[in-house]
Amino acid sequence: AKILYYIAEDQICRPICRTVSDAVYVLDSIVGFDIRDLEATRAAAKFIPAGGYKQFLNEDGLKGKRLGVVRHPFLALSDVYQADAVLTGHLKTLRQRGAVVLDNLEIPNIDVVLDPNQSGAEVALLAEFKLSLNNYLTELVTSPVRSLAEIIAFNQNNPELERSKSFSQEVFIAAEATKGIGEKERKAMAMMEKLSEDGFEKLMIENELDALVTLGSGVSTVLAIGGYPAIIVPAGYNSTNGMPFGICFGGVKGSEPKLIEIAFAFEQATMIRRHPFSNSIPSF
Numbered sequence: 001a002k003i004l005y006y007i008a009e010d011q012i013c014r015p016i017c018r019t020v021s022d023a024v025y026v027l028d029s030i031v032g033f034d035i036r037d038l039e040a041t042r043a044a045a046k047f048i049p050a051g052g053y054k055q056f057l058n059e060d061g062l063k064g065k066r067l068g069v070v071r072h073p074f075l076a077l078s079d080v081y082q083a084d085a086v087l088t089g090h091l092k093t094l095r096q097r098g099a100v101v102l103d104n105l106e107i108p109n110i111d112v113v114l115d116p117n118q119s120g121a122e123v124a125l126l127a128e129f130k131l132s133l134n135n136y137l138t139e140l141v142t143s144p145v146r147s148l149a150e151i152i153a154f155n156q157n158n159p160e161l162e163r164s165k166s167f168s169q170e171v172f173i174a175a176e177a178t179k180g181i182g183e184k185e186r187k188a189m190a191m192m193e194k195l196s197e198d199g200f201e202k203l204m205i206e207n208e209l210d211a212l213v214t215l216g217s218g219v220s221t222v223l224a225i226g227g228y229p230a231i232i233v234p235a236g237y238n239s240t241n242g243m244p245f246g247i248c249f250g251g252v253k254g255s256e257p258k259l260i261e262i263a264f265a266f267e268q269a270t271m272i273r274r275h276p277f278s279n280s281i282p283s284f
Contacts, residue, residue, distance in 0.1 A: 061261025120188030196226030
């Protein structure tokens with residue numbers, strides 16, 4: 001199996017699992033050195049704990065943890081009904097389980113980080129996407145296309161099959177126009193790193209936090225551009241449409257053990273997850 005990343009520096013695998021335990025067992029299976037992903041796995045190997053991650057499935061994992069809550073702008077971006085009240089209720093649970101909760105913190109450069117044009121993410125994404133996709137396609141034993149350019153041509157020649165009227169190729173075309181990693185792309189990547197250090201990391205360090213807490217997955221962009229870990233746990237079901245939503249716990253690099261303790265303890269204290277509706281499960 002292979003994961004194709006838009007940005008090589010954003011090497012974050014996001015498995016979707018039933019429970020925190022399931023996710024941790026998946027993590028234990030996929031971490032480690034990979035000769036085909038040399039740079040990223042070598043850098044991450046130093047964070048892997050002896051004995052793996054399942055040892056951190058601790059029901060008392062919230063005790064003594066310092067959690068920082070960022071509401072702006074993620075609550076406003078959420079489609080959760082009465083999101084503020086929902087989050088406040090979960091913060092009460094976190095405190096009851098022994099966590100120290102610092103509410104209403106702010107990431108100082110959040111508006112820039114969330115704008116891909118200002119953060120450098122769009123420049124990096126387009127160039128890295130083309131390189132990564134072309135590399136992947138050349139490795140395939142059998143494939144009708146071997147490059148992004150050939151994918152674009154295939155889509156243009158098969159508009160009905162590829163539903164070209166519904167799905168634009170603007171991103172593909174913009175990526176194909178890039179010429180690899182040059183000065184512009186290196187500056188964009190440096191910008192992303194600096195924004196991460198001056199924003200998310202600064203907030204975590206200055207407040208001595210074990211994890212950042214937000215409702216929903218809106219913070220994923222902030223975490224992704226810096227290569228930080230996170231775990232999202234079921235937090236409720238939207239009363240307007242029944243759709244599930246989660247609470248996100250994010251941390252600095254290497255903080256997976258703490259995040260697992262926090263997420264597992266919250267999950268066990270709330271047990272919010274329901275089995276999927278029968279009509280949402282595909283039959284084969």
